Amino acid sequence: MNEFVETLLDLHWHEPKSSYDVVIVGGGGHGLATAYYLATRHGITNVAVVEANYIGSGNSGRNTTIIRANYGIPESIRFYQHSMDLYKTLEDDTGCWIMHNTKGLIWLAHTESAMRSERARCQLNTAMGTETIMVDPAEIKQLCPQIDLTGSGRYPVLGASHHVGASTARHDRVVWAYAQGAMRLGVHVLQNTPVTGLLMDGDRVTGVKTATGNISAGVVMSAVGGDVTQFAAHAGVRLPIRTHPLQAFVTNGYAQGFGPIISDTELLSYVSQTARGQMLIGAEYDRQQSFSRQSSFDFLQSCATKVSYLLPFLKNLRIMRQWTGRCDVSSDFSPVMGFTPAPGFVITTGWGTWGFKAIPAGGEAMAELIATDTTPEIIEPFSLNRFATDHSMADQGSTGTR
Amino acid sequence: MLWVTCPRCGHRPIDEFKFGGEIPDVPASITDDAARDLDRVWMFNNVDGVTTERWFHEGGCRRWMTLKRDTHLDRVIED
Numbered sequence: 001m002n003e004f005v006e007t008l009l010d011l012h013w014h015e016p017k018s019s020y021d022v023v024i025v026g027g028g029g030h031g032l033a034t035a036y037y038l039a040t041r042h043g044i045t046n047v048a049v050v051e052a053n054y055i056g057s058g059n060s061g062r063n064t065t066i067i068r069a070n071y072g073i074p075e076s077i078r079f080y081q082h083s084m085d086l087y088k089t090l091e092d093d094t095g096c097w098i099m100h101n102t103k104g105l106i107w108l109a110h111t112e113s114a115m116r117s118e119r120a121r122c123q124l125n126t127a128m129g130t131e132t133i134m135v136d137p138a139e140i141k142q143l144c145p146q147i148d149l150t151g152s153g154r155y156p157v158l159g160a161s162h163h164v165g166a167s168t169a170r171h172d173r174v175v176w177a178y179a180q181g182a183m184r185l186g187v188h189v190l191q192n193t194p195v196t197g198l199l200m201d202g203d204r205v206t207g208v209k210t211a212t213g214n215i216s217a218g219v220v221m222s223a224v225g226g227d228v229t230q231f232a233a234h235a236g237v238r239l240p241i242r243t244h245p246l247q248a249f250v251t252n253g254y255a256q257g258f259g260p261i262i263s264d265t266e267l268l269s270y271v272s273q274t275a276r277g278q279m280l281i282g283a284e285y286d287r288q289q290s291f292s293r294q295s296s297f298d299f300l301q302s303c304a305t306k307v308s309y310l311l312p313f314l315k316n317l318r319i320m321r322q323w324t325g326r327c328d329v330s331s332d333f334s335p336v337m338g339f340t341p342a343p344g345f346v347i348t349t350g351w352g353t354w355g356f357k358a359i360p361a362g363g364e365a366m367a368e369l370i371a372t373d374t375t376p377e378i379i380e381p382f383s384l385n386r387f388a389t390d391h392s393m394a395d396q397g398s399t400g401t402r
Numbered sequence: 403m404l405w406v407t408c409p410r411c412g413h414r415p416i417d418e419f420k421f422g423g424e425i426p427d428v429p430a431s432i433t434d435d436a437a438r439d440l441d442r443v444w445m446f447n448n449v450d451g452v453t454t455e456r457w458f459h460e461g462g463c464r465r466w467m468t469l470k471r472d473t474h475l476d477r478v479i480e481d
Protein backbone atom coordinates (compact mmCIF):
# COMPACT_ATOMS: atom_id res chain seq x y z
CA MET A 1 0.00 0.00 0.00
CA ASN A 2 1.51 3.37 -0.92
CA GLU A 3 2.06 6.32 1.40
CA PHE A 4 -0.70 8.39 -0.17
CA VAL A 5 -3.28 5.69 0.41
CA GLU A 6 -2.13 5.35 4.01
CA THR A 7 -2.92 9.01 4.66
CA LEU A 8 -6.53 8.39 3.62
CA LEU A 9 -7.09 5.51 5.99
CA ASP A 10 -7.29 5.15 9.72
CA LEU A 11 -4.59 2.51 10.16
CA HIS A 12 -2.71 1.78 13.36
CA TRP A 13 0.48 -0.21 12.83
CA HIS A 14 1.87 -2.21 15.73
CA GLU A 15 5.01 -4.01 16.78
CA PRO A 16 4.32 -7.76 16.94
CA LYS A 17 3.52 -9.25 20.34
CA SER A 18 4.85 -12.67 21.29
CA SER A 19 1.37 -14.19 21.61
CA TYR A 20 -2.19 -13.73 20.31
CA ASP A 21 -5.46 -15.61 20.65
CA VAL A 22 -5.65 -15.91 16.88
CA VAL A 23 -2.93 -15.52 14.25
CA ILE A 24 -4.15 -15.24 10.66
CA VAL A 25 -1.47 -15.82 8.02
CA GLY A 26 -2.11 -13.85 4.81
CA GLY A 27 -3.38 -10.29 4.55
CA GLY A 28 -5.64 -10.77 1.57
CA GLY A 29 -9.38 -10.26 1.62
CA HIS A 30 -10.12 -13.56 3.33
CA GLY A 31 -7.59 -13.11 6.14
CA LEU A 32 -8.58 -9.52 6.85
CA ALA A 33 -12.33 -10.15 6.63
CA THR A 34 -11.97 -12.98 9.14
CA ALA A 35 -10.12 -10.62 11.51
CA TYR A 36 -12.80 -7.96 11.00
CA TYR A 37 -15.68 -10.31 11.82
CA LEU A 38 -13.81 -11.81 14.79
CA ALA A 39 -13.56 -8.28 16.20
CA THR A 40 -16.99 -6.93 15.23
CA ARG A 41 -19.17 -10.01 15.69
CA HIS A 42 -17.42 -11.93 18.42
CA GLY A 43 -15.43 -9.34 20.38
CA ILE A 44 -12.19 -11.24 19.73
CA THR A 45 -9.54 -8.56 19.17
CA ASN A 46 -6.34 -10.16 20.43
CA VAL A 47 -5.68 -11.09 16.81
CA ALA A 48 -2.79 -10.60 14.39
CA VAL A 49 -2.93 -10.76 10.60
CA VAL A 50 0.59 -11.56 9.39
CA GLU A 51 1.28 -10.61 5.77
CA ALA A 52 4.48 -11.44 3.87
CA ASN A 53 4.30 -8.38 1.66
CA TYR A 54 1.74 -5.56 1.85
CA ILE A 55 -1.98 -6.18 2.40
CA GLY A 56 -3.79 -6.90 -0.85
CA SER A 57 -0.55 -7.80 -2.66
CA GLY A 58 -1.92 -11.24 -3.53
CA ASN A 59 -4.95 -12.09 -5.62
CA SER A 60 -7.22 -9.79 -3.64
CA GLY A 61 -5.51 -6.85 -5.34
CA ARG A 62 -5.24 -8.49 -8.76
CA ASN A 63 -8.71 -9.74 -9.59
CA THR A 64 -11.39 -8.58 -12.00
CA THR A 65 -13.77 -7.85 -9.10
CA ILE A 66 -16.84 -9.71 -10.32
CA ILE A 67 -19.37 -10.48 -7.58
CA ARG A 68 -22.03 -12.99 -8.58
CA ALA A 69 -23.99 -15.95 -7.26
CA ASN A 70 -25.19 -17.69 -10.44
CA TYR A 71 -23.46 -20.96 -9.61
CA GLY A 72 -24.32 -24.52 -10.58
CA ILE A 73 -24.98 -26.30 -7.28
CA PRO A 74 -27.35 -25.30 -4.47
CA GLU A 75 -24.69 -25.18 -1.74
CA SER A 76 -22.63 -22.68 -3.75
CA ILE A 77 -25.56 -20.51 -4.81
CA ARG A 78 -26.66 -20.16 -1.20
CA PHE A 79 -23.15 -19.30 0.01
CA TYR A 80 -22.38 -16.78 -2.76
CA GLN A 81 -25.81 -15.19 -2.57
CA HIS A 82 -25.18 -14.54 1.12
CA SER A 83 -21.81 -13.01 0.22
CA MET A 84 -23.49 -10.75 -2.37
CA ASP A 85 -25.94 -9.62 0.30
CA LEU A 86 -23.07 -8.81 2.69
CA TYR A 87 -21.32 -6.80 -0.08
CA LYS A 88 -24.46 -4.69 -0.48
CA THR A 89 -24.25 -3.45 3.10
CA LEU A 90 -20.46 -3.42 3.44
CA GLU A 91 -20.20 0.35 2.84
CA ASP A 92 -22.65 1.05 5.67
CA ASP A 93 -21.04 -1.53 7.95
CA THR A 94 -17.46 -0.30 7.53
CA GLY A 95 -18.06 3.35 6.63
CA CYS A 96 -15.76 2.89 3.63
CA TRP A 97 -16.62 3.54 0.03
CA ILE A 98 -15.77 0.35 -1.82
CA MET A 99 -17.30 1.55 -5.11
CA HIS A 100 -19.87 -1.22 -5.09
CA ASN A 101 -21.85 -1.10 -8.31
CA THR A 102 -24.66 -3.43 -9.39
CA LYS A 103 -24.34 -4.07 -13.14
CA GLY A 104 -25.94 -7.40 -13.94
CA LEU A 105 -24.09 -10.19 -15.72
CA ILE A 106 -25.03 -11.51 -19.16
CA TRP A 107 -23.85 -15.05 -19.83
CA LEU A 108 -23.98 -15.58 -23.59
CA ALA A 109 -24.93 -18.78 -25.40
CA HIS A 110 -23.95 -19.49 -29.01
CA THR A 111 -25.26 -23.05 -29.34
CA GLU A 112 -28.37 -25.00 -28.43
CA SER A 113 -26.46 -26.95 -25.80
CA ALA A 114 -25.19 -23.72 -24.23
CA MET A 115 -28.79 -22.45 -24.22
CA ARG A 116 -29.80 -25.57 -22.31
CA SER A 117 -27.05 -24.94 -19.73
CA GLU A 118 -28.16 -21.35 -19.27
CA ARG A 119 -31.80 -22.38 -18.89
CA ALA A 120 -30.79 -24.93 -16.27
CA ARG A 121 -28.78 -22.23 -14.50
CA CYS A 122 -31.84 -19.95 -14.44
CA GLN A 123 -34.05 -22.69 -13.01
CA LEU A 124 -31.65 -23.62 -10.26
CA ASN A 125 -30.84 -20.00 -9.37
CA THR A 126 -34.53 -19.10 -9.23
CA ALA A 127 -35.25 -22.09 -7.02
CA MET A 128 -32.55 -20.86 -4.64
CA GLY A 129 -33.90 -17.28 -4.62
CA THR A 130 -31.20 -15.82 -6.88
CA GLU A 131 -32.48 -13.67 -9.73
CA THR A 132 -31.26 -15.13 -13.04
CA ILE A 133 -33.51 -14.98 -16.10
CA MET A 134 -33.23 -15.86 -19.79
CA VAL A 135 -32.98 -12.95 -22.22
CA ASP A 136 -33.32 -13.04 -26.01
CA PRO A 137 -30.98 -11.33 -28.49
CA ALA A 138 -33.12 -8.16 -28.69
CA GLU A 139 -33.05 -7.79 -24.92
CA ILE A 140 -29.30 -8.41 -24.88
CA LYS A 141 -28.82 -5.64 -27.44
CA GLN A 142 -30.79 -3.32 -25.19
CA LEU A 143 -28.70 -4.15 -22.14
CA CYS A 144 -25.44 -3.93 -24.12
CA PRO A 145 -25.77 -1.88 -27.33
CA GLN A 146 -22.07 -2.38 -28.16
CA ILE A 147 -22.49 -6.11 -28.76
CA ASP A 148 -22.36 -7.64 -32.26
CA LEU A 149 -25.11 -10.26 -32.11
CA THR A 150 -23.61 -12.15 -35.05
CA GLY A 151 -20.33 -12.50 -33.12
CA SER A 152 -18.56 -11.09 -36.21
CA GLY A 153 -20.33 -13.80 -38.20
CA ARG A 154 -18.50 -16.46 -36.23
CA TYR A 155 -20.26 -16.69 -32.83
CA PRO A 156 -23.93 -15.78 -33.30
CA VAL A 157 -25.72 -15.02 -30.02
CA LEU A 158 -28.78 -17.22 -29.48
CA GLY A 159 -29.62 -15.88 -26.04
CA ALA A 160 -28.21 -15.49 -22.57
CA SER A 161 -28.91 -15.80 -18.90
CA HIS A 162 -29.09 -12.47 -17.11
CA HIS A 163 -27.92 -12.54 -13.49
CA VAL A 164 -29.53 -9.31 -12.44
CA GLY A 165 -27.80 -8.68 -9.11
CA ALA A 166 -24.18 -9.23 -10.24
CA SER A 167 -21.90 -6.39 -9.27
CA THR A 168 -18.32 -5.18 -8.99
CA ALA A 169 -16.42 -3.37 -6.25
CA ARG A 170 -12.98 -1.79 -6.10
CA HIS A 171 -10.81 -4.71 -4.94
CA ASP A 172 -8.17 -2.95 -2.88
CA ARG A 173 -10.77 -0.76 -1.21
CA VAL A 174 -12.43 -3.94 0.02
CA VAL A 175 -9.11 -5.07 1.49
CA TRP A 176 -8.52 -1.68 3.12
CA ALA A 177 -12.07 -1.45 4.47
CA TYR A 178 -11.68 -4.74 6.32
CA ALA A 179 -8.16 -3.88 7.50
CA GLN A 180 -9.23 -0.49 8.81
CA GLY A 181 -12.33 -1.86 10.53
CA ALA A 182 -10.31 -4.60 12.23
CA MET A 183 -7.43 -2.31 13.24
CA ARG A 184 -9.79 0.25 14.78
CA LEU A 185 -10.92 -2.46 17.19
CA GLY A 186 -7.35 -3.39 18.10
CA VAL A 187 -6.39 -6.12 15.61
CA HIS A 188 -2.68 -6.04 14.71
CA VAL A 189 -1.76 -6.18 11.04
CA LEU A 190 1.91 -7.00 10.49
CA GLN A 191 3.08 -6.27 6.96
CA ASN A 192 6.40 -7.41 5.41
CA THR A 193 6.45 -10.38 7.77
CA PRO A 194 6.64 -13.72 5.93
CA VAL A 195 5.69 -16.69 8.07
CA THR A 196 8.48 -19.22 7.55
CA GLY A 197 7.12 -22.15 9.54
CA LEU A 198 4.69 -23.29 12.20
CA LEU A 199 5.28 -23.98 15.88
CA MET A 200 4.10 -27.48 16.67
CA ASP A 201 3.40 -29.43 19.81
CA GLY A 202 2.99 -32.95 18.48
CA ASP A 203 0.17 -32.68 15.89
CA ARG A 204 -1.07 -29.40 17.30
CA VAL A 205 -0.19 -26.05 15.75
CA THR A 206 0.69 -23.58 18.50
CA GLY A 207 2.02 -20.58 16.62
CA VAL A 208 4.04 -19.24 13.70
CA LYS A 209 7.71 -18.63 12.96
CA THR A 210 8.88 -15.36 11.42
CA ALA A 211 12.30 -13.84 10.76
CA THR A 212 11.77 -11.49 13.70
CA GLY A 213 10.72 -14.18 16.14
CA ASN A 214 8.11 -16.74 17.05
CA ILE A 215 4.51 -15.80 17.76
CA SER A 216 2.36 -18.22 19.71
CA ALA A 217 -1.36 -18.51 19.05
CA GLY A 218 -4.45 -20.30 20.29
CA VAL A 219 -5.54 -20.80 16.70
CA VAL A 220 -3.60 -20.31 13.46
CA MET A 221 -5.58 -19.70 10.28
CA SER A 222 -4.04 -20.12 6.84
CA ALA A 223 -5.28 -17.57 4.30
CA VAL A 224 -2.20 -17.54 2.08
CA GLY A 225 -3.77 -17.87 -1.39
CA GLY A 226 -1.73 -19.68 -4.05
CA ASP A 227 1.08 -20.62 -1.65
CA VAL A 228 -1.19 -22.79 0.47
CA THR A 229 0.21 -26.23 -0.41
CA GLN A 230 3.68 -25.34 0.84
CA PHE A 231 2.27 -23.54 3.85
CA ALA A 232 -0.09 -26.30 5.01
CA ALA A 233 2.75 -28.81 4.61
CA HIS A 234 4.36 -27.20 7.69
CA ALA A 235 1.44 -28.71 9.64
CA GLY A 236 1.57 -31.98 7.72
CA VAL A 237 -1.74 -31.17 6.01
CA ARG A 238 -2.24 -32.41 2.42
CA LEU A 239 -4.55 -30.43 0.18
CA PRO A 240 -6.61 -30.97 -3.00
CA ILE A 241 -5.13 -27.80 -4.49
CA ARG A 242 -3.17 -26.92 -7.60
CA THR A 243 -1.75 -23.47 -8.15
CA HIS A 244 -2.59 -22.06 -11.58
CA PRO A 245 -1.76 -18.60 -12.95
CA LEU A 246 -4.69 -16.44 -14.03
CA GLN A 247 -4.15 -13.43 -16.24
CA ALA A 248 -6.14 -10.31 -16.99
CA PHE A 249 -5.67 -6.98 -18.78
CA VAL A 250 -7.17 -3.51 -19.12
CA THR A 251 -7.43 -1.14 -22.07
CA ASN A 252 -7.31 2.63 -22.15
CA GLY A 253 -10.49 4.54 -21.38
CA TYR A 254 -13.67 4.07 -23.39
CA ALA A 255 -16.73 6.33 -23.16
CA GLN A 256 -18.55 5.48 -19.94
CA GLY A 257 -21.69 3.55 -20.58
CA PHE A 258 -20.71 -0.07 -20.98
CA GLY A 259 -23.31 -1.26 -18.51
CA PRO A 260 -23.22 -4.97 -17.74
CA ILE A 261 -20.61 -7.65 -17.27
CA ILE A 262 -20.44 -9.89 -20.35
CA SER A 263 -19.38 -13.50 -19.91
CA ASP A 264 -19.01 -16.26 -22.44
CA THR A 265 -18.43 -19.96 -21.87
CA GLU A 266 -17.54 -20.84 -25.42
CA LEU A 267 -14.98 -18.06 -25.74
CA LEU A 268 -13.86 -18.57 -22.12
CA SER A 269 -13.63 -14.87 -21.42
CA TYR A 270 -15.43 -11.99 -19.76
CA VAL A 271 -15.52 -8.21 -20.09
CA SER A 272 -16.60 -5.31 -17.90
CA GLN A 273 -15.85 -1.60 -17.58
CA THR A 274 -14.01 -0.17 -14.59
CA ALA A 275 -15.11 3.01 -12.83
CA ARG A 276 -12.26 4.78 -14.63
CA GLY A 277 -13.67 3.70 -17.98
CA GLN A 278 -11.07 1.09 -18.84
CA MET A 279 -12.30 -2.15 -20.36
CA LEU A 280 -11.30 -5.00 -18.04
CA ILE A 281 -10.88 -8.39 -19.65
CA GLY A 282 -10.20 -11.79 -18.18
CA ALA A 283 -10.29 -15.44 -19.18
CA GLU A 284 -9.63 -18.95 -17.96
CA TYR A 285 -6.58 -19.84 -15.92
CA ASP A 286 -3.45 -21.17 -17.61
CA ARG A 287 -3.95 -24.88 -18.30
CA GLN A 288 -0.75 -26.01 -16.59
CA GLN A 289 -0.19 -25.40 -12.91
CA SER A 290 2.67 -23.06 -12.02
CA PHE A 291 3.89 -20.48 -9.55
CA SER A 292 5.05 -18.10 -12.25
CA ARG A 293 3.54 -14.63 -12.35
CA GLN A 294 4.85 -14.09 -15.87
CA SER A 295 2.18 -12.62 -18.15
CA SER A 296 2.20 -14.00 -21.68
CA PHE A 297 1.68 -12.54 -25.12
CA ASP A 298 -0.13 -15.74 -26.17
CA PHE A 299 -2.81 -15.08 -23.59
CA LEU A 300 -3.18 -11.47 -24.63
CA GLN A 301 -3.46 -12.35 -28.30
CA SER A 302 -5.97 -15.17 -27.92
CA CYS A 303 -8.13 -13.38 -25.36
CA ALA A 304 -8.18 -10.08 -27.28
CA THR A 305 -9.14 -11.89 -30.49
CA LYS A 306 -12.02 -13.71 -28.83
CA VAL A 307 -13.59 -10.75 -27.08
CA SER A 308 -13.30 -8.66 -30.24
CA TYR A 309 -15.64 -11.08 -32.04
CA LEU A 310 -18.41 -10.02 -29.66
CA LEU A 311 -17.43 -6.44 -28.97
CA PRO A 312 -15.78 -5.13 -32.14
CA PHE A 313 -15.21 -1.66 -30.64
CA LEU A 314 -12.47 -3.21 -28.51
CA LYS A 315 -10.28 -3.41 -31.62
CA ASN A 316 -9.85 0.34 -31.51
CA LEU A 317 -8.62 0.43 -27.92
CA ARG A 318 -5.09 0.00 -26.62
CA ILE A 319 -3.95 -2.44 -23.99
CA MET A 320 -2.54 -0.58 -21.02
CA ARG A 321 -1.63 -3.23 -18.47
CA GLN A 322 -1.58 -6.97 -18.11
CA TRP A 323 -0.95 -8.97 -14.92
CA THR A 324 -1.11 -12.39 -13.34
CA GLY A 325 -2.17 -13.89 -10.02
CA ARG A 326 -1.49 -17.35 -8.60
CA CYS A 327 -4.74 -19.12 -7.88
CA ASP A 328 -5.40 -21.96 -5.42
CA VAL A 329 -7.65 -24.12 -7.61
CA SER A 330 -9.30 -27.07 -5.84
CA SER A 331 -9.98 -30.55 -7.22
CA ASP A 332 -13.73 -29.94 -7.41
CA PHE A 333 -13.69 -26.18 -8.16
CA SER A 334 -15.26 -25.33 -4.80
CA PRO A 335 -13.65 -23.66 -1.78
CA VAL A 336 -12.10 -25.53 1.12
CA MET A 337 -12.89 -23.93 4.48
CA GLY A 338 -12.65 -25.02 8.07
CA PHE A 339 -10.83 -27.45 10.33
CA THR A 340 -7.86 -29.56 9.23
CA PRO A 341 -6.46 -32.79 10.65
CA ALA A 342 -4.01 -30.63 12.65
CA PRO A 343 -5.62 -29.28 15.85
CA GLY A 344 -5.26 -25.50 16.21
CA PHE A 345 -4.90 -25.06 12.44
CA VAL A 346 -7.83 -23.90 10.31
CA ILE A 347 -7.79 -23.05 6.66
CA THR A 348 -9.52 -21.04 3.97
CA THR A 349 -8.46 -21.95 0.45
CA GLY A 350 -9.66 -23.31 -2.87
CA TRP A 351 -10.59 -19.75 -3.82
CA GLY A 352 -9.07 -20.25 -7.24
CA THR A 353 -10.26 -17.70 -9.74
CA TRP A 354 -13.55 -17.03 -7.93
CA GLY A 355 -12.81 -15.99 -4.33
CA PHE A 356 -13.15 -12.20 -4.41
CA LYS A 357 -16.94 -12.38 -4.32
CA ALA A 358 -16.65 -14.73 -1.34
CA ILE A 359 -14.59 -12.47 0.91
CA PRO A 360 -17.47 -11.23 3.14
CA ALA A 361 -19.21 -14.59 3.58
CA GLY A 362 -15.94 -16.53 3.83
CA GLY A 363 -14.57 -14.16 6.47
CA GLU A 364 -17.83 -14.16 8.40
CA ALA A 365 -18.04 -17.95 8.47
CA MET A 366 -14.38 -18.51 9.38
CA ALA A 367 -14.68 -15.98 12.22
CA GLU A 368 -17.70 -17.85 13.56
CA LEU A 369 -15.87 -21.16 13.23
CA ILE A 370 -12.89 -19.83 15.20
CA ALA A 371 -15.04 -18.11 17.82
CA THR A 372 -17.40 -21.03 18.45
CA ASP A 373 -15.10 -23.94 17.56
CA THR A 374 -17.89 -25.37 15.39
CA THR A 375 -18.42 -25.31 11.63
CA PRO A 376 -21.21 -22.90 10.59
CA GLU A 377 -23.89 -24.68 8.59
CA ILE A 378 -23.41 -22.53 5.48
CA ILE A 379 -19.82 -23.74 4.99
CA GLU A 380 -20.29 -27.31 6.16
CA PRO A 381 -20.43 -28.62 2.56
CA PHE A 382 -17.01 -27.05 1.92
CA SER A 383 -15.04 -28.82 4.68
CA LEU A 384 -11.74 -30.46 3.79
CA ASN A 385 -13.05 -33.85 4.92
CA ARG A 386 -15.69 -33.87 2.15
CA PHE A 387 -13.20 -35.67 -0.09
CA ALA A 388 -12.78 -38.50 2.41
CA THR A 389 -16.55 -38.87 2.78
CA ASP A 390 -17.21 -38.82 -0.98
CA HIS A 391 -19.10 -35.54 -0.97
CA SER A 392 -17.07 -33.49 -3.38
CA MET A 393 -18.78 -30.27 -4.50
CA ALA A 394 -18.12 -30.48 -8.23
CA ASP A 395 -19.13 -27.16 -9.68
CA GLN A 396 -18.09 -26.28 -13.17
CA GLY A 397 -19.90 -22.97 -12.74
CA SER A 398 -17.35 -21.69 -10.31
CA THR A 399 -14.52 -20.46 -12.52
CA GLY A 400 -14.76 -17.06 -14.12
CA THR A 401 -16.35 -18.29 -17.27
CA ARG A 402 -17.27 -21.90 -16.74
CA MET B 403 5.03 -19.75 -25.65
CA LEU B 404 6.28 -23.01 -24.17
CA TRP B 405 7.54 -25.63 -26.61
CA VAL B 406 7.59 -29.35 -26.04
CA THR B 407 9.53 -32.03 -27.81
CA CYS B 408 7.11 -34.86 -28.55
CA PRO B 409 9.00 -38.13 -29.04
CA ARG B 410 6.88 -38.80 -32.14
CA CYS B 411 6.16 -35.36 -33.63
CA GLY B 412 9.19 -33.28 -32.64
CA HIS B 413 9.34 -29.71 -31.36
CA ARG B 414 5.73 -28.43 -31.02
CA PRO B 415 4.02 -25.42 -29.37
CA ILE B 416 2.28 -26.25 -26.07
CA ASP B 417 -1.09 -25.10 -27.43
CA GLU B 418 -1.28 -28.46 -29.19
CA PHE B 419 -1.16 -30.31 -25.88
CA LYS B 420 -3.64 -31.00 -23.12
CA PHE B 421 -2.42 -30.90 -19.53
CA GLY B 422 -2.85 -34.22 -17.75
CA GLY B 423 -1.49 -33.15 -14.39
CA GLU B 424 1.30 -34.28 -12.11
CA ILE B 425 1.91 -37.99 -11.73
CA PRO B 426 0.40 -38.86 -8.34
CA ASP B 427 3.07 -39.58 -5.78
CA VAL B 428 1.55 -40.45 -2.40
CA PRO B 429 3.98 -39.75 0.46
CA ALA B 430 5.37 -42.91 2.11
CA SER B 431 4.36 -41.46 5.47
CA ILE B 432 0.71 -42.21 4.62
CA THR B 433 0.36 -45.92 5.37
CA ASP B 434 -3.37 -46.56 5.78
CA ASP B 435 -4.83 -47.99 2.53
CA ALA B 436 -7.94 -45.81 2.46
CA ALA B 437 -5.87 -42.72 3.24
CA ARG B 438 -3.50 -43.59 0.39
CA ASP B 439 -6.44 -43.95 -2.01
CA LEU B 440 -7.88 -40.63 -0.89
CA ASP B 441 -4.54 -38.92 -1.40
CA ARG B 442 -4.00 -40.47 -4.84
CA VAL B 443 -7.43 -39.42 -6.10
CA TRP B 444 -7.85 -35.94 -4.63
CA MET B 445 -4.61 -34.47 -3.24
CA PHE B 446 -1.79 -32.84 -5.16
CA ASN B 447 1.87 -32.34 -4.41
CA ASN B 448 1.57 -29.02 -6.27
CA VAL B 449 5.34 -28.72 -6.27
CA ASP B 450 6.92 -25.28 -6.57
CA GLY B 451 9.87 -26.62 -8.56
CA VAL B 452 10.52 -29.56 -10.88
CA THR B 453 7.56 -31.91 -11.43
CA THR B 454 6.94 -34.94 -13.60
CA GLU B 455 3.63 -34.74 -15.39
CA ARG B 456 1.50 -36.19 -18.16
CA TRP B 457 0.59 -34.32 -21.32
CA PHE B 458 -1.64 -35.43 -24.19
CA HIS B 459 -0.65 -34.43 -27.72
CA GLU B 460 -4.17 -33.60 -28.82
CA GLY B 461 -3.20 -31.62 -31.91
CA GLY B 462 -0.63 -34.15 -33.08
CA CYS B 463 -0.11 -37.88 -32.59
CA ARG B 464 -2.90 -38.05 -29.96
CA ARG B 465 -0.71 -40.03 -27.58
CA TRP B 466 0.23 -39.39 -23.95
CA MET B 467 3.74 -38.44 -22.96
CA THR B 468 5.66 -37.72 -19.75
CA LEU B 469 7.37 -34.40 -19.27
CA LYS B 470 9.52 -32.67 -16.66
CA ARG B 471 8.69 -29.03 -15.98
CA ASP B 472 9.89 -26.42 -13.50
CA THR B 473 6.65 -24.96 -12.16
CA HIS B 474 8.45 -22.12 -10.41
CA LEU B 475 9.30 -20.48 -13.73
CA ASP B 476 6.96 -22.53 -15.95
CA ARG B 477 9.81 -23.93 -18.07
CA VAL B 478 9.91 -27.29 -19.76
CA ILE B 479 13.04 -29.26 -18.88
CA GLU B 480 14.44 -31.13 -21.86
CA ASP B 481 16.78 -33.98 -21.04
Ligand SMILES: Cc1cc2nc3c(=O)[nH]c(=O)nc-3n(C[C@H](O)[C@H](O)[C@H](O)COP(=O)(O)OP(=O)(O)OC[C@H]3O[C@@H](n4cnc5c(N)ncnc54)[C@H](O)[C@@H]3O)c2cc1C
Pocket residue numbers: 025026027028029030031050051052053054055056057058059060061062063064065066067193194195196223224225226227231246247248282323324325326327348351352353354355356357358400
Ligand atom coordinates in the same frame (compact mmCIF):
# COMPACT_ATOMS: atom_id res chain seq x y z
C1 LIG C 1 -6.57 -12.14 -12.60
C2 LIG C 1 -7.54 -12.59 -11.56
C3 LIG C 1 -8.91 -12.32 -11.72
C4 LIG C 1 -9.83 -12.73 -10.77
N1 LIG C 1 -11.14 -12.37 -10.93
C5 LIG C 1 -12.04 -12.66 -9.96
C6 LIG C 1 -13.38 -12.20 -10.08
O1 LIG C 1 -13.74 -11.50 -11.04
N2 LIG C 1 -14.27 -12.53 -9.10
C7 LIG C 1 -13.90 -13.28 -8.02
O2 LIG C 1 -14.74 -13.56 -7.17
N3 LIG C 1 -12.61 -13.72 -7.87
C8 LIG C 1 -11.68 -13.42 -8.81
N4 LIG C 1 -10.37 -13.85 -8.67
C9 LIG C 1 -10.00 -14.67 -7.51
C10 LIG C 1 -9.75 -13.82 -6.25
O3 LIG C 1 -8.88 -12.75 -6.54
C11 LIG C 1 -9.13 -14.66 -5.14
O4 LIG C 1 -9.80 -15.90 -5.00
C12 LIG C 1 -9.18 -13.95 -3.78
O5 LIG C 1 -8.61 -12.67 -3.89
C13 LIG C 1 -8.45 -14.77 -2.74
O6 LIG C 1 -8.26 -14.02 -1.57
P1 LIG C 1 -7.30 -14.57 -0.44
O7 LIG C 1 -7.38 -13.61 0.67
O8 LIG C 1 -7.64 -15.99 -0.18
O9 LIG C 1 -5.85 -14.63 -1.11
P2 LIG C 1 -4.82 -13.47 -1.52
O10 LIG C 1 -5.48 -12.19 -1.78
O11 LIG C 1 -3.94 -14.02 -2.57
O12 LIG C 1 -4.00 -13.27 -0.18
C14 LIG C 1 -3.04 -14.17 0.30
C15 LIG C 1 -1.97 -13.37 1.02
O13 LIG C 1 -1.15 -14.25 1.76
C16 LIG C 1 0.16 -13.75 1.74
N5 LIG C 1 1.07 -14.85 2.08
C17 LIG C 1 1.36 -15.95 1.34
N6 LIG C 1 2.24 -16.73 1.99
C18 LIG C 1 2.51 -16.11 3.17
C19 LIG C 1 3.35 -16.42 4.28
N7 LIG C 1 4.09 -17.54 4.31
N8 LIG C 1 3.40 -15.55 5.32
C20 LIG C 1 2.66 -14.42 5.32
N9 LIG C 1 1.83 -14.09 4.30
C21 LIG C 1 1.76 -14.92 3.23
C22 LIG C 1 0.32 -13.21 0.33
O14 LIG C 1 1.36 -12.24 0.26
C23 LIG C 1 -1.06 -12.62 0.07
O15 LIG C 1 -1.13 -11.24 0.35
C24 LIG C 1 -9.41 -13.47 -9.63
C25 LIG C 1 -8.05 -13.77 -9.47
C26 LIG C 1 -7.12 -13.33 -10.41
C27 LIG C 1 -5.66 -13.65 -10.21
Ligand SMILES: [Zn+2]
Pocket residue numbers: 408409410411412459462463464465
Ligand atom coordinates in the same frame (compact mmCIF):
# COMPACT_ATOMS: atom_id res chain seq x y z
ZN1 LIG D 1 2.99 -36.01 -30.78
